[in-house]
Each structure stands twice: as structure tokens, then as C-alpha cells.
Amino acid sequence: MEHDIWGRRSLAEGQLEYMSIGDLHLWIKYRNEEVWISHAYKDELTRKPASDEPPKQVEWARWAHKNSSAEVTVSPVYPDKPLVVHSEFNLKVSPETRIQIFTRIPIWIRISLANNNYQLIELPAVKLSRTWFGTFTEGELCYHASTKARRDLSHVDKKSYLVSCPIRIVNKSEEELTFSNFCFRVERLSMYLHDNELWADETEIIYQGEDLHSEVIMTGKLPDGITKKQLLTKPRKKVHKSLATRTFKRFFKDTVLVDR
Amino acid sequence: MDLFNIYSYLSEETVRQIIRVLLIIVISIPVLLLLRGWARRFFTKKYASHYGMLAGKVVFYTGIILMIITVMGQLGISLAPLLAGAGIVGVALGFASQTSVSNIISGLFLIAEQPFKVDDIINVSGTIGIVMSIDVLSVKLRTFDNMFVRIPNETIIKTQVINLTRFPIRRFNAKVSVAYKEDIEKVREILMEVAEKNQYSLSEPEPQIIFEAFGTSSIDLDFRIWAPVDEWIFLKNTIQEEIKKRFDEEGIEIPFPHVSFYTGEASKPLPIELIQKTESTLSDNDQ
Numbered sequence: 380m381e382h383d384i385w386g387r388r389s390l391a392e393g394q395l396e397y398m399s400i401g402d403l404h405l406w407i408k409y410r411n412e413e414v415w416i417s418h419a420y421k422d423e424l425t426r427k428p429a430s431d432e433p434p435k436q437v438e439w440a441r442w443a444h445k446n447s448s449a450e451v452t453v454s455p456v457y458p459d460k461p462l463v464v465h466s467e468f469n470l471k472v473s474p475e476t477r478i479q480i481f482t483r484i485p486i487w488i489r490i491s492l493a494n495n496n497y498q499l500i501e502l503p504a505v506k507l508s509r510t511w512f513g514t515f516t517e518g519e520l521c522y523h524a525s526t527k528a529r530r531d532l533s534h535v536d537k538k539s540y541l542v543s544c545p546i547r548i549v550n551k552s553e554e555e556l557t558f559s560n561f562c563f564r565v566e567r568l569s570m571y572l573h574d575n576e577l578w579a580d581e582t583e584i585i586y587q588g589e590d591l592h593s594e595v596i597m598t599g600k601l602p603d604g605i606t607k608k609q610l611l612t613k614p615r616k617k618v619h620k621s622l623a624t625r626t627f628k629r630f631f632k633d634t635v636l637v638d639r
Numbered sequence: 640m641d642l643f644n645i646y647s648y649l650s651e652e653t654v655r656q657i658i659r660v661l662l663i664i665v666i667s668i669p670v671l672l673l674l675r676g677w678a679r680r681f682f683t684k685k686y687a688s689h690y691g692m693l694a695g696k697v698v699f700y701t702g703i704i705l706m707i708i709t710v711m712g713q714l715g716i717s718l719a720p721l722l723a724g725a726g727i728v729g730v731a732l733g734f735a736s737q738t739s740v741s742n743i744i745s746g747l748f749l750i751a752e753q754p755f756k757v758d759d760i761i762n763v764s765g766t767i768g769i770v771m772s773i774d775v776l777s778v779k780l781r782t783f784d785n786m787f788v789r790i791p792n793e794t795i796i797k798t799q800v801i802n803l804t805r806f807p808i809r810r811f812n813a814k815v816s817v818a819y820k821e822d823i824e825k826v827r828e829i830l831m832e833v834a835e836k837n838q839y840s841l842s843e844p845e846p847q848i849i850f851e852a853f854g855t856s857s858i859d860l861d862f863r864i865w866a867p868v869d870e871w872i873f874l875k876n877t878i879q880e881e882i883k884k885r886f887d888e889e890g891i892e893i894p895f896p897h898v899s900f901y902t903g904e905a906s907k908p909l910p911i912e913l914i915q916k917t918e919s920t921l922s923d924n925d926q
Contacts, residue, residue: 509841510842510843511808511841517807520807520867523843
């Protein structure tokens with residue numbers, strides 16, 4: 380089972396550890412007081428790789444550390460940039476309406492030394508394309524993802540490389556909010572393991588109108604049945620109670636019109 | 640008179656004055672250099688290398704002016720007559736060093752207007768390079784083939800300067816030509832797939848394909864793809880290779896310039912008939 384990969388792993392001298400999650404294949408070994416890691420993605424390989432030996436085209440990376448240890452920790456983490464999540468179908472939220480949706484996003488895998496948490500490598504489980512969120516003169520680099528913006532996840536297939544994120548959208552404006560895409564800032568979310576599935580704590584986005592920044596609140600509320608004890612990964616950044624940020628609106632004009 | 644006694648030539652007070660002046664210079668210059676380094680590092684770390692460079696210059700030149708005033712005070716030179724004379728000297732110097740003064744003033748405008756900063760990549764009349772420093776008289780560039788270029792500030796003020804890295808994203812326009820027989824809809828699909836799979840291209844702003852023209856030998860398309868500004872060169876390098884590879888795989892023809900002759904009826908090629916060689920022609924050729 381793929382979910383078994385999380386946690387501490389002891390590496391025997393010269394012995395190869397193989398793990399696969401999403402599109403990522405990983406090989407780890409401990410040799411001459413060094414940790415060796417190699418990886419490959421599904422689209423880079425012509426056939427399914429062998430677990431006891433990485434394909435020849437895959438290169439190894441080596442780490443030598445002052446407190447050399449043969450134990451590593453493998454943990455799931457959120458992507459290192461925000462995600463611009465596109466909804467497959469537009470969802471219109473009426474004024475003064477509060478809804479909850481779920482979006483599932485691909486995780487990253489972090490490998491660190493177990494004795495001091497020294498981070499060796501972080502790799503995405505699935506390669507995501509990048510996108511720009513903002514204007515031509517300012518903005519931020521994000522990953523591009525799509526969502527079905529489901530209201531209920533109970534009948535959805537479990538996928539170990541996806542983390543389910545509950546999002547509460549509150550339309551406090553007097554206009555209809557068309558939920559087609561939004562910038563999901565995942566760096567302040569924690570990750571929990573429940574029933575072999577990865578879950579995030581709740582994010583609340585308060586939409587206040589097209590010309591105003593939306594308020595994003597990390598409520599810390601956990602989905603039903605999940606407790607704080609099931610915490611697997613802490614947030615990448617320190618949790619602030621809320622932040623006002625551009626979340627729904629992007630400013631790209633049709634470049635065909637403006638650039639003849 | 641003792642030839643080797645310094646007090647035979649200078650009074651004791653003058654010697655003390657010289658020692659004081661030397662001490663001021665010897666102590667203040669290393670201190671100023673240290674302060675300049677500290678200011679440069681602090682502002683570079685906190686803001687950007689451009690502000691580090693500016694802070695370093697402000698600290699150093701302010702310190703030098705203060706040092707000169709102190710030294711003059713020690714030597715008993717009053718500033719008032721100097722300042723009064725500065726007007727007349729200034730006019731004379733101004734005429735003598737018009738170019739230098741123009742460069743200094745242009746430098747001040749460059750610092751105030753900020754058309755570019757240290758570490759930006761600029762194009763000045765075809766010279767492309769990374770800005771190393773914006774100095775009193777000139778801007779220093781390092782070109783990509785590692786040459787040092789000094790451009791006078793006045794030249795920069797007078798010429799068009801293109802800042803290639805001012806904005807965070809940049810577009811690459813790939814000129815793609817395909818044969819007239821190709822299905823343009825299919826070509827569009829392939830190009831969009833190539834952009835989607837390229838690791839440097841951005842999903843948004845969306846790639847665009849503009850039907851540029853019915854060319855002499857091909858249909859010309861303008862394929863526009865966006866990338867983060869620091870990855871633009873990688874996008875340029877990879878996407879054209881990927882287009883060629885995909886076109887080869889899909890059998891899409893990239894035509895070379897050619898001319899077709901018709902015999903009057905559109906789309907019908909010029910008929911060519913192969914005539915078998917006769918014995919007489921053979922013998923003619925053999926001769």
C-alpha cells in the first residue's frame with residue numbers, strides 16, 4: 380500500500396529501498412555513510428521500472444552529512460507554491476451564500492534525515508504545469524491544477540497522492556461570484572492522515588466583491604472524524620489567522636487586442 | 640642649524656597639524672570602506688543589490704566630504720571664501736568638462752528615474768548585458784560572452800534602453816511555417832500540446848497561435864508562449880526543438896522556399912514527359 384511509505388525508514392548498508400507514489404518512482408540507499416536518492420517520473424520511462432534497480436538513464440544524487448544516519452523520514456508536504464485551481468464546471472455562488480466544496484490536490488514528497496530533520500529532497504508526486512497569477516507587471520508563479528469542486532467526497536476513489544482540502548466559500552458581496560478558478564495558498568495548511576487518506580484543515584475564503592481582496596482564513600477546523608493526533612505534516616509557513624489577498628480575480632487582457 | 644632636525648624647517652604646531660590630518664585620513668578611509676561594505680551588504684540583503692550599491696555610494700561619498708571638511712578645518716582653511724570662489728571656478732570647470740558634468744547629471748537622472756537596476760538585463764543600441772553598476776559617469780555592463788562594456792550615462796539618457804527583465808514574465812514568439820496542404824486545425828492542436836508539455840511555458844497567460852500570413856511557400860503562424868523572465872531563454876531553446884520533433888512525428892511538413900510552375904490551369908502541375916534515349920542521342924552524347 381502506498382500510504383505505508385510515510386514515516387521513518389531504516390536503510391541497510393548497500394540495500395535499495397524503492398517506493399512509488401503518483402507518477403513518481405523513488406530509489407533510496409545508504410552507502411559509505413552517504414544517502415543516495417534517485418527518482419524518475421512515469422512519462423520519462425518507457426516501461427515500468429524494476430524495484431531492485433533504477434533504470435540506467437536515471438541519475439543518483441548523494442548526500443554526506445556530519446551526523447551520518449541510515450534513517451530517513453518520508454513525509455507528504457504541500458506544493459512549494461500556491462495553486463491556481465480551475466473548476467471543471469463553473470459554479471455560481473449567489474450573494475450572501477456560504478458553501479463548502481472539496482478540492483483534491485497532488486502532494487509533494489519530502490525526504491529528510493530522521494535524527495535531525497535535515498531536508499534532503501522534495502519532489503512532486505505528479506508533475507504540475509506552472510501558471511501566472513496576477514497581471515503582466517506583477518503577480519506570482521503558481522502551479523496549475525483542476526478540480527471538480529465536489530460538495531461531497533464519500534463516493535470518490537481514494538488516491539494516496541492527493542490531499543483532500545475542504546474549502547468554505549462565503550460570498551459577502553452583493554454580486555454573484557462565478558467560481559471558475561481561484562488561487563489556493565496551501566503553505567499555511569497542515570496535513571492529516573485519516574483512514575489511509577490525506578486531509579487538510581479547512582480554509583475559509585470570504586469574497587467581498589470584484590474590486591476588493593478576498594479574506595482567506597485558515598480556520599484550522601478539521602473534517603469530521605479527524606483529530607489533531609492524526610497530524611502528519613505541519614504547515615510550510617507559520618499560520619496567521621487570516622490574510623487579505625487576491626484570490627479570485629486575475630487581470631489578463633486578451634493580448635491579441637492589446638498587442639497587434 | 641641641525642640639518643636632520645625637522646623642527647628646523649617646520650614649527651612644532653605645523654608638525655602636529657600634519658600628524659592630526661594624517662591620522663584623520665588614515666583612520667577615516669578604512670572606516671568609510673568598512674561602512675560602505677556594511678551598508679552595501681545590509682541593503683542588498685534586505686532589498687536588492689541595486690539599493691545596496693546606492694547605499695554604499697551615499698555612505699562613502701558623504702563620509703569623504705565630511706573628511707575633507709574636517710581636514711580643511713584642521714588646516715585652518717575657511718569654507719566661506721572657497722564656496723564664494725566655487726561659482727567662478729565652477730563656470731570655468733563647467734566649460735572645461737562639459738561631457739563629464741553631463742554624465743554626472745545624467746547619472747543622477749538614471750538613479751532617480753530607475754529605468755533599470757543592478758542585475759537587470761538591458762539592451763542599449765544592440766549591446767545586451769547584465770547591469771553591474773550605475774556609477775557617477777557611466778553604467779557598467781557584463782555581456783553574455785563575458786565582455787565588460789562601459790556606457791556613458793549621457794548616452795543612456797539619449798538612447799532607447801530596453802529592459803529585458805523589468806517585468807516578471809516574458810513572451811516568446813516562435814515563427815512556425817507549415818505547408819499549404821496541412822490541416823491548420825491539427826497544427827494548432829499539436830502546438831498547444833507542445834506548449835502544455837514544455838516545462839518552461841506557463842499555462843496562463845495562455846499560449847496563442849496567430850495566423851500570420853499566406854506566405855510564398857508556406858502558411859506562417861505566430862506561436863506565442865509565456866515563461867518566467869529568467870527562464871525565457873530555456874523556453875526559446877526547448878520549444879522550437881520540441882515543435883520540430885512533434886511535426887516530424889506527425890508528418891507535418893515545414894516547407895523550404897520553393898516555386899511551383901503551372902500550365903495555366905490552377906492546381907495542375909506542369910506535365911513532364913520522360914523521353915527514352917535513342918541510339919542517335921546516345922551517340923551524340925558520347926561524342
